Amino acid sequence: MSSYHKCILFTFYSLSWLNSMTSGSSGDRREDFRVCLSYCMTSCRYTETYPGKLPYYLSLFGWKCSDECKYSCMHEITHNSISRGLNVEQFYGKWPFIRLGGIQEPASTIFSIGNALGHYFGWRMYRKHVNPNYSMYSTWWLYNKVSIHAWFWSIIFHTRDLVFTERMDYFCGTSLVLVSIYSYFVRTFGRQHHQRCRFFGLLLFILFICHCGYLSFVRFDYGYNMKVTLAAGLVNVLGWLSWSFYNRISRPYVWKCAFINISLVLLIVLEICDFPPIWGILDAHAVWHLTTIPYCYYWYSFFLDDYFHDEKFGKIP
Known part of the structure; x- marks a missing residue:
């Protein structure tokens, strides 16, 4: 079997598996969970103390008595399962995380902050050295x-x-994947085809609005959303890898671009090979967010190398 067919087969199985994830969770279908939830929800209506009256730090994050009942029953059932040697189950599509104050998934929250800061400081590094008149400046700003x-x-x-x-x-x-596709298109064709880039950007924007509109006003289909995002991601990765391969001789630094895109494909394994959260906090999705933080440096370093190369060969006005 060729590498191309292996890639297509891997993508098909990934889509099938991710689609099956959205069909429901075994934990919230358990009878003992439903009994616990029903009893707790009854107490919500007849008491002014906990769980009817939540601490201020939970109310601050929008927790309600019904949410607290789901959370407490989820952990009660999980504790009973572990004590009996049974597997940890998901509830409403999520693992039973231990919250921090009112923060539902502390590790993923912290690592998401790390990624946002990575992009913030990456842009500061880029802006410090790059002429605003550079053809890719506005695209990378976007x-x-x-x-x-x-x-x-x-x-x-x-x-x-x-x-x-x-x-x-x-x-x-989804918008992040689409803007990366747009950036690839501008980087490949932008200097000679400004109008085509504008048209392509408008087309992507219209597709994005239609995608969000369908999910918002017609049907929020998790499987459909995942397939669209993965398909767009595949187009994005193949585009940047093809650009890197084409420029591998004239621009040796493109290894950074290729490395990041190949690594991000391999990291899909973390989403497929999911596991219950370690210490009730660190699951595969959180690890995925952690591993993407260092890529911010290499990605913006690639932007800078690209600029310095064009500056060296007089391609900047």
């Missing part, structure tokens, strides 16, 4: 702002998982 915005909503979502924060996290994740 990329940076979309990236920080996406990681901001990742912070909010992992702090508190609500319908709105979940959708903003998904939408912004």
